[in-house]
Amino acid sequence: MPRAGGSRTSGCVYTPQGVDESSTHLFTERVTSATSSPTAKQSRLSWEGVRRAADKLTTPLLPDDYLTLINPLWSSRELRGRVEEVIPETDDAATLIIRPGWGWHYQHRPGQFVGIGVQVGGKFQWRSYSVSSAPVKSGRTLSITVRAMPEGKLSEHLVKGLTPGTIVRLATPNGDFVLPDPPPPKTLFLVGGSGITPVMSMLRTLDRRNSMGDVVLHYSSTTPERMIFRAELQELHEKHPTFTFRERHTDADGIFALDNGTLGELCPDWREREVWACGPGPMLDAAEGHWEAAGLEDQLHLERFSLALKGDGGEGGSLSFQNSGKQIDVDGATTVLEAGEQAGVGMPFGCRVGICHTCTVTMISGTVRDLRNGAEFDQPNEQVQTCVTVPVGPCVLNI
Numbered sequence: 057m058p059r060a061g062g063s064r065t066s067g068c069v070y071t072p073q074g075v076d077e078s079s080t081h082l083f084t085e086r087v088t089s090a091t092s093s094p095t096a097k098q099s100r101l102s103w104e105g106v107r108r109a110a111d112k113l114t115t116p117l118l119p120d121d122y123l124t125l126i127n128p129l130w131s132s133r134e135l136r137g138r139v140e141e142v143i144p145e146t147d148d149a150a151t152l153i154i155r156p157g158w159g160w161h162y163q164h165r166p167g168q169f170v171g172i173g174v175q176v177g178g179k180f181q182w183r184s185y186s187v188s189s190a191p192v193k194s195g196r197t198l199s200i201t202v203r204a205m206p207e208g209k210l211s212e213h214l215v216k217g218l219t220p221g222t223i224v225r226l227a228t229p230n231g232d233f234v235l236p237d238p239p240p241p242k243t244l245f246l247v248g249g250s251g252i253t254p255v256m257s258m259l260r261t262l263d264r265r266n267s268m269g270d271v272v273l274h275y276s277s278t279t280p281e282r283m284i285f286r287a288e289l290q291e292l293h294e295k296h297p298t299f300t301f302r303e304r305h306t307d308a309d310g311i312f313a314l315d316n317g318t319l320g321e322l323c324p325d326w327r328e329r330e331v332w333a334c335g336p337g338p339m340l341d342a343a344e345g346h347w348e349a350a351g352l353e354d355q356l357h358l359e360r361f362s363l364a365l366k367g368d369g370g371e372g373g374s375l376s377f378q379n380s381g382k383q384i385d386v387d388g389a390t391t392v393l394e395a396g397e398q399a400g401v402g403m404p405f406g407c408r409v410g411i412c413h414t415c416t417v418t419m420i421s422g423t424v425r426d427l428r429n430g431a432e433f434d435q436p437n438e439q440v441q442t443c444v445t446v447p448v449g450p451c452v453l454n455i
């Protein structure tokens with residue numbers, strides 16, 4: 057079921073019900089490419105044609121109901137994947153090798169994230185994870201690498217409880233924290249903890265394409281044992297003389313402070329480098345401040361794994377979802393997105409942390425507050441990012 061936000065991004069629309077129809081277009085392309093002669097072209101099968109015929113044959117059930125019985129990856133209603141392997145990386149992190157089903161294309165850009173929906177305790181939990189593998193045209197799998205967060209609803213389950221063979225829901229790659237092609241001549245990666253994952257995809261891509269230029273990686277982790285991909289990074293360093301890998305073990309060495317000249321000592325030409333930074337919020341805030349102070353903010357690319365909350369919550373209020381005919385009262389800590397989901401509205405969403413804009417809907421009336429900075433939106437028919445806003449009084453939404 058396509059949602060209102062479907063045309064705004066590159067096909068990354070998660071809804072509890074399914075995905076946009078790009079998956080069906082892909083299916084049509086595959087059928088037609090196998091029938092390229094002129095005669096074959098006249099009798100070209102379209103996905104809609106197949107579906108209509110199958111609908112008649114299989115009514116009252118839908119073809120999907122039969123196809124997914126044969127192979128759960130053959131769903132045209134939603135993107136799915138099978139977890140092939142769960143590879144432990146550290147005590148609390150693991151790489152999941154996933155084989156996507158129908159409708160998936162393998163061309164993510166190095167650094168992008170995907171959405172993954174997994175049932176935990178009878179309820180689907182959706183989260184975003186950076187793809188840690190390099191894009192491979194002929195590949196049939198992709199990997200994500202997850203660190204288990206204590207008390208987290210999904211990550212612990214992905215790392216410690218997920219068994220190979222599990223079918224998960226997927227949403228297509230998204231995000232602009234990406235390595236350009238060709239890469240810049242001089243690059244600096246500033247990484248903390250699980251922030252290595254998108255950078256690993258970039259480094260693996262540079263290695264595969266044999267285009268490792270002058271690259272410096274500064275990677276902080278509490279201990280060497282908790283450093284994800286440490287051995288592979290050391291191998292890359294040995295293989296590519298132009299790749300410098302600097303480790304910092306913060307339990308022993310303390311936190312890497314950007315403002316005390318350490319960066320200048322570690323990487324004297326940092327001003328000349330294009331920078332990608334991913335890690336804990338305070339590290340990214342410091343990087344933002346540092347590059348801004350140097351007037352070089354255009355060279356800095358940041359990826360945040362969690363919402364940076366700087367504004368107050370709202371007062372809460374009564375949300376009406378006009379097209380769905382649903383209504384719910386929520387407190388000022390519940391986002392409009394969460395409220396809609398609680399009310400049973402098929403809300404569109406992507407990253408859930410304010411990056412991708414997939415969740416944007418029109419607010420017909422009312423006021424919402426942005427949790428990131430306290431900004432209020434109160435104009436009639438204003439576009440609001442539901443994953444980062446909370447209601448301030450009654451609101452009516454066009455969904």
Ligand SMILES: Cc1cc2nc3c(=O)[nH]c(=O)nc-3n(C[C@H](O)[C@H](O)[C@H](O)COP(=O)(O)OP(=O)(O)OC[C@H]3O[C@@H](n4cnc5c(N)ncnc54)[C@H](O)[C@@H]3O)c2cc1C
Binds near residue numbers: 185210211231254
């Ligand atoms: C673009 C993007 C890319 C990402 N890529 C990666 C990646 O490659 N690898 C990775 O590991 N993560 C990544 N993340 C983070 C990931 O999406 C999840 O946010 C993370 O795994 C935590 O999910 P969770 O369900 O376990 O935690 P949630 O249940 O969402 O909880 C979030 C936080 O709240 C805390 N919390 C929850 N409930 C309680 C409670 N009752 N009491 C106290 N504290 C509580 C948890 O400890 C956790 O710190 C990415 C996020 C984004 C936005």
Ligand code: FES
Binds near residue numbers: 406412
């Ligand atoms: S879901 Fe990505 S910005 Fe809201």
